[in-house]
């Protein structure tokens with residue numbers, strides 16, 4: 378299917394639509410997720426967060442939040458969500474690729490997420506070694522993934538991940 382989709386950095390005007398998309402995708406349980414707990418610690422990076430627009434409406438969103446762990450720092454990717462009517466046409470993958478490219482261009486050291494390896498692996502994400510980092514709430518260690526941009530950046534992440542401002 379060929380659809381007119383515009384990708385652009387997020388702005389505050391998109392917030393209500395993004396909240397609705399995330400509620401639809403993750404339900405009320407989203408507030409109890411480990412990554413949500415970290416993101417509660419401060420703002421996300423608007424310049425590195427993107428929306429997909431169709432017909433003037435937000436149809437998908439990816440956010441990036443600055444985090445630290447030990448002497449390492451990174452961006453936490455998520456939430457990533459696509460409105461159900463627009464799933465499986467490549468929008469999620471494209472948003473991840475755009476966010477990674479923006480992180481690279483900004484000289485960021487690495488990007489971390491909690492997610493499914495079968496989906497994110499082909500986009501360049503690799504498992505973080507078991508026990509190297511922890512989250513403020515339990516997560517399946519096989520779902521802790523990272524893309525290294527600057528050499529040594531993933532190894533520098535140790536211990537509990539928290540928001541860079543927390």
Ligand SMILES: CC(C)(COP(=O)(O)OP(=O)(O)OC[C@H]1O[C@@H](n2cnc3c(N)ncnc32)[C@H](O)[C@@H]1OP(=O)(O)O)[C@@H](O)C(=O)NCCC(=O)NCCS
Nearest residue numbers: 402457458459464465466467468469470491492493495496
């Ligand atoms: C997961 C999600 C972001 C994918 O976005 P999308 O735009 O529909 O996906 P894309 O079109 O980029 O990719 C589709 C492909 O990924 C696969 N895929 C989707 N979710 C997957 C998952 N969790 N694990 C493995 N593969 C997955 C699809 O089967 C499809 O495969 P195909 O290309 O072989 O047909 C979207 O389905 C969504 O919003 N889901 C609900 C929220 C969510 O789970 N977010 C991710 C949290 S980590």
